[in-house]
Amino acid sequence: MSVQLVRERWNGSAQEMTLGRHPHAVKVGGESTLPFLHFEGSMPNRPVLALEVTDTSPQDWPGVLSEPYREVMGDPVHWAMACEKEGADLVALKLDSCHPEKENADPEQAARTAAAVAEAINVPLIVLGCGDESKDAEVLPIAAKALQGHNCLLGTVTADNYKPVVAACIEYHHNVVATSPLDINLAKQLNILISDMDLPLHRIAMDPSIGPLGYGIEYAYSIIERMRIGALTGDIMLSPPVICMVGEEAWKTKEAQSSDVPEWGDWKRRAVLWEAVTASVLLQAGGHIMVLRHPESLALVKAQIDDLMRK
Amino acid sequence: MPMGLTGLAIYKMLPKTNCKECGQATCLAFAMQLAAGKTSLDKCPYVSDEACEALGAASKPPIALITVGTGERAVEIGNETVLFRHDKRFVHPTAIAVTVSDTIGADELRDRIKRINNLFFDRVGQVYGVDLVAVRNDSGDPVQFAKTVSITQKETPLPLVLLSENTAAQEQALAVCGHNQPLIYAANADNYEAFTKLAIQHQAPLVVKGDGLDELAQVVGKVLCLGHGQIVLDSGAREVLKVLVDQTQIRRQALKRHTKSFGFPTICFAGAHGTPGTALDAAVYIAKYAAVLVLESTDPAEVLPLVTWRLNVYTDPQKPIAIEPKVYAVGNAGRNAPVILTTNFSLTYFCVLGDVEGARVPSYILPVDTDGTSVLTAWAAGKLAPEKIAAFIKECGIEDKVDHRRLIIPGGLAILRDKLQELSGWQVLVGPHESAGLPSFLRDQWT
Numbered sequence: 024m025s026v027q028l029v030r031e032r033w034n035g036s037a038q039e040m041t042l043g044r045h046p047h048a049v050k051v052g053g054e055s056t057l058p059f060l061h062f063e064g065s066m067p068n069r070p071v072l073a074l075e076v077t078d079t080s081p082q083d084w085p086g087v088l089s090e091p092y093r094e095v096m097g098d099p100v101h102w103a104m105a106c107e108k109e110g111a112d113l114v115a116l117k118l119d120s121c122h123p124e125k126e127n128a129d130p131e132q133a134a135r136t137a138a139a140v141a142e143a144i145n146v147p148l149i150v151l152g153c154g155d156e157s158k159d160a161e162v163l164p165i166a167a168k169a170l171q172g173h174n175c176l177l178g179t180v181t182a183d184n185y186k187p188v189v190a191a192c193i194e195y196h197h198n199v200v201a202t203s204p205l206d207i208n209l210a211k212q213l214n215i216l217i218s219d220m221d222l223p224l225h226r227i228a229m230d231p232s233i234g235p236l237g238y239g240i241e242y243a244y245s246i247i248e249r250m251r252i253g254a255l256t257g258d259i260m261l262s263p264p265v266i267c268m269v270g271e272e273a274w275k276t277k278e279a280q281s282s283d284v285p286e287w288g289d290w291k292r293r294a295v296l297w298e299a300v301t302a303s304v305l306l307q308a309g310g311h312i313m314v315l316r317h318p319e320s321l322a323l324v325k326a327q328i329d330d331l332m333r334k
Numbered sequence: 335m336p337m338g339l340t341g342l343a344i345y346k347m348l349p350k351t352n353c354k355e356c357g358q359a360t361c362l363a364f365a366m367q368l369a370a371g372k373t374s375l376d377k378c379p380y381v382s383d384e385a386c387e388a389l390g391a392a393s394k395p396p397i398a399l400i401t402v403g404t405g406e407r408a409v410e411i412g413n414e415t416v417l418f419r420h421d422k423r424f425v426h427p428t429a430i431a432v433t434v435s436d437t438i439g440a441d442e443l444r445d446r447i448k449r450i451n452n453l454f455f456d457r458v459g460q461v462y463g464v465d466l467v468a469v470r471n472d473s474g475d476p477v478q479f480a481k482t483v484s485i486t487q488k489e490t491p492l493p494l495v496l497l498s499e500n501t502a503a504q505e506q507a508l509a510v511c512g513h514n515q516p517l518i519y520a521a522n523a524d525n526y527e528a529f530t531k532l533a534i535q536h537q538a539p540l541v542v543k544g545d546g547l548d549e550l551a552q553v554v555g556k557v558l559c560l561g562h563g564q565i566v567l568d569s570g571a572r573e574v575l576k577v578l579v580d581q582t583q584i585r586r587q588a589l590k591r592h593t594k595s596f597g598f599p600t601i602c603f604a605g606a607h608g609t610p611g612t613a614l615d616a617a618v619y620i621a622k623y624a625a626v627l628v629l630e631s632t633d634p635a636e637v638l639p640l641v642t643w644r645l646n647v648y649t650d651p652q653k654p655i656a657i658e659p660k661v662y663a664v665g666n667a668g669r670n671a672p673v674i675l676t677t678n679f680s681l682t683y684f685c686v687l688g689d690v691e692g693a694r695v696p697s698y699i700l701p702v703d704t705d706g707t708s709v710l711t712a713w714a715a716g717k718l719a720p721e722k723i724a725a726f727i728k729e730c731g732i733e734d735k736v737d738h739r740r741l742i743i744p745g746g747l748a749i750l751r752d753k754l755q756e757l758s759g760w761q762v763l764v765g766p767h768e769s770a771g772l773p774s775f776l777r778d779q780w781t
C-alpha cells in the first residue's frame with residue numbers, strides 16, 4: 024500500500040523577473056510552489072546570489088570579510104570583476120560615496136562609476152543607493168540614465184521616495200527594489216503605488232528589511248513565508264520576487280565581528296556561516312535574490328542551491 | 335481539539351441537557367470551547383462511553399509528544415500543531431544530538447564528550463546548547479558498543495541516542511542504559527519485532543526507519559500493532575532535497591490528513607563529513623520540522639549558528655521576550671558609574687549587558703519599557719519619545735544612585751539628544767550604533 028501524498032493546489036505564482044541583457048540575462052522567480060517542492064509545482068528558475076561591492080572602501084568591514092577583496096577594494100570595477108570570477112550570479116554595487124554624512128559625492132560621478140562597473144562585467148547589475156532617502160531619490164535616476172540598456176535592478180525605494188526612481192526605471196528600462204519595514208501590508212501598499220505608475224509587477228523586487236540570524240531573522244522568515252503563500256494563493260500584489268540584504272545585516276552582528284571569543288569557535292568559519300545560514304533559511308522561506316558579501320558564503324549557499332534544484 | 339472536529343460535530347455526541355456542570359452555559363458552548371482546545375472532555379460528567387472514546391481518540395494531538403531521557407535533562411519532542419510558525423508557533427525545539435563513534439579509544443572518546451558537554455552558549459540571558467549524545471555502532475561489535483555507551487553515560491549528563499540496527503548491540507547497550515530511556519535507533523523492516531520488544535521492555539522511545547515513506551508507514555503500522563506507541567520517524571532520506579520533501583510530507587500527513595502512522599516527531603541526519611555545508615543543510619532541517627537533528631560536528635563555529643537559528647524559529651511570534659524596566663547594576667557600580675539607556679526587548683538588553691560586561695566597567699543599565707521592542711522598532715513606533723525616557727529617569731531611582739547626570743544613549747537615537755537633555759536635565763552622550771562599540775566608547779569617552 025502506498026502513501027497518498029498531500030499535494031497543495033496553488034492557484035497563483037510568483038512573478039518572473041529578467042535582469043541584465045542577452046546572452047547573460049538572469050531570470051528569477053516564476054515559481055508556482057513553495058520553495059523547492061518540485062513535486063507539486065514548477066520552480067523554473069534558481070534563486071540567485073549577488074556579491075556586494077561598494078564605490079568607496081567600506082570602513083566597517085571586519086578583517087575576515089575585507090581579506091578576500093584586499094587588492095580590489097577602492098576600485099569598484101575590479102572589485103566587481105573579482106566578484107563575477109568568484110561565481111556571483113549578480114553584482115550589487117552600493118553607492119555609499121553619495122551619503123551626505125560620508126563623502127557626499129556628486130551623483131554624476133557615482134553614476135559614471137556604476138556605468139563603468141556595468142560595462143566591465145557580464146552578469147546583471149544591482150545598484151543600491153546610499154540609504155539616505157532624499158539623496159537616493161536624486162542619485163538613482165541619474166544612475167538609471169547612465170545605465171540605459173543594462174536592464175539593472177535599482178533601489179532601494181521606500182513609500183517616501185519611490186516616484187522619481189520608478190519614473191526613471193520606466194524611462195530607461197530598469198527594475199526597482201521596493202523596501203518596507205517588515206510589514207506585509209506596507210510591502211503590498213508600496214507595490215500598489217509603484218504599479219499605479221505603470222511599472223509592471225514583474226519589474227519590482229520586494230525587500231522586506233530582514234534581520235540577521237540571532238537578531239530578528241524570525242520576523243523576516245515569517246514575513247517572506249507569508250509573502251510567498253500570498254503569491255501562490257493568488258494575491259497578485261504579493262507576487263513580485265523577494266530580495267534579501269543578507270550580507271549587510273549578517274556582518275553587523277557580534278558573532279560575525281568578534282575575533283576573540285574562543286568558545287564560539289574559529290572567527291572566519293563562524294562569521295561565514297552566520298551569513299550563509301541566514302541566506303539558507305531565507306531561501307527556505309521563499310527569498311529569490313540574496314545579496315551576500317563573503318565569497319565563501321556565496322560558495323556554500325550556491326552548493327546548497329545546486330542540491331535543492333536537482334529535481 | 336487539534337484533531338479538527340468542529341464544535342457542531344462534538345455537540346452531536348454530548349447529552350444536550352445543558353446542565354451547566356462543565357462550567358459552560360450550554361452543551362453547545364462546551365462543545366465550542368472543546369473544539370477551540372480551551373477545555374477538556376473530563377469536565378462533563380455525563381458524556382457517554384462511546385462519545386468519550388470517539389472524542390478522546392480525536393482529541394489526541396496530531397503529532398505525539400515523546401520524551402527522551404529521564405530527570406532534569408529529559409527532552410520533549412513532538413506535539414506540534416502547525417506547518418508555518420506564523421499560523422501559531424512551533425512548540426518543542428529541535429533536540430540537537432552530536433555523535434560519538436564506538437571505534438575511537440577511551441581517551442579520545444572522553445575528550446570528544448567533554449567538547450560536546452561544552453557546546454553551550456549564553457543567549458538572551460539563558461544558556462542554550464545541544465541536548466543529546468548519539469552513540470554510533472561503527473565497529474559492528476555489540477560488546478564494543480555497550481562499552482562505549484557505558485563510558486558515554488558516565489561522562490555526560492545528556493540523554494543518549496543509540497545508533498545501531500543490530501539487535502544484539504542494542505540488547506547489550508540497553509542493559510547498560512535502558513533505565514534512562516535513551517532513544518533507540520532504529521527499527522527497520524527486518525528487525526522491528528526484536529526492536530519493538532526491547533523498546534517495550536525498557537519503555538524507551540523507538541525510531542522507526544523506512545526506505546521511503548511507503549515502507550516507513552508499513553513498519554510503523556507493525557510496531558503500533560505490537561503495542562509500542564513511543565515512535566520517532568526516519569524516512570531514510572539523507573540528501574537535503576529529499577529530506578525537505580519527506581519532512582514536509584510527514585508534517586502535512588499528520589496535520590492535514592491525520593494519517594496515524596505519521597503522527598510522530600521525526601529525526602534527521604546532517605551530513606557525515608563535518609564539512610561546512612553540512613551546517614546549511616542542518617539549518618534547513620531545523621526550519622523544516624526536524625524534532626531530533628543528529629550532527630557530526632563538535633565545532634562551536636558550526637553549532638552556534640544552529641542553536642541560534644533553533645532559538646529564533648521556535649520563539650512565539652505573538653510575544654517578544656521582554657524584561658522588567660528598572661535599574662540594573664552591572665558589577666560593583668558606584669556613584670560615578672556610567673548610566674546606559676536601552677530598551678526592554680530581551681535581545682537588545684542582553685546585547686548591551688554582554689558588551690558592558692565585556693568592557694569590565696561597572697555600570698547601570700536602564701531599559702525603558704518599549705513593550706519588548708528593539709531600539710529602532712520602538713523609535714519608529716513612537717515608543718521611545720523623549721518625554722517617556724525623561725519620566726523613566728525620574729521614576730526609576732537612578733538619580734539617588736549616582737552623583738553625576740550623564741546618560742549614554744544608543745547611536746540610533748542621536749536625534750533625541752537635545753530634546754532629552756532639555757526634558758531630563760541630564761547631559762546626553764550619543765554612543766555608538768552597535769553596543770559592541772561600547773567597550774571602546776566607555777574607555778575613550780567616559781572619564
Ligand code: B12
Nearest residue numbers: 204206234239676682707708709710711714715744765769
Ligand atoms: C525585528 C524587527 C521588527 C519586529 C519587532 C521586533 C522587536 N521585538 O523589536 C516587528 C516585525 C514587530 C517590527 C515592527 C516594526 N518595525 Co521593525 N525591524 C525589525 C528589524 C528587522 C530588527 C530589529 C532587531 O530586533 N534588532 C536587534 C536588536 C538587538 O537591535 P537594537 O535594539 O537596535 O540594539 C542594538 C543597537 O541599537 C545597540 N544598542 C542598543 N541599546 C544601546 C544602548 C547604547 C548606550 C548603545 C551605545 C548602543 C545600544 O546595540 C544593539 C546590538 O547591536 C529592524 C531592521 C534591522 N535589520 O535592524 C527593523 C526596523 C527597526 N523596524 C522598523 C520599522 C519602521 C518598524 C515599524 C514601525 C513598521 C510598521 N510596520 O509600521 C513596526 C513597529 C511595530 C510596533 N508598532 O511596535 C525600521 C525602523 C526605521 C527607523 N530607522 O526608524 C527598521 C530599521 C527597518 C527598516 N530598515 O526600515 N520590526
Ligand code: SF4
Nearest residue numbers: 352353354356361378
Ligand atoms: S456538563 Fe455535559 S451535559 Fe452538562 S452542560 Fe456541560 S456538556 Fe452539557
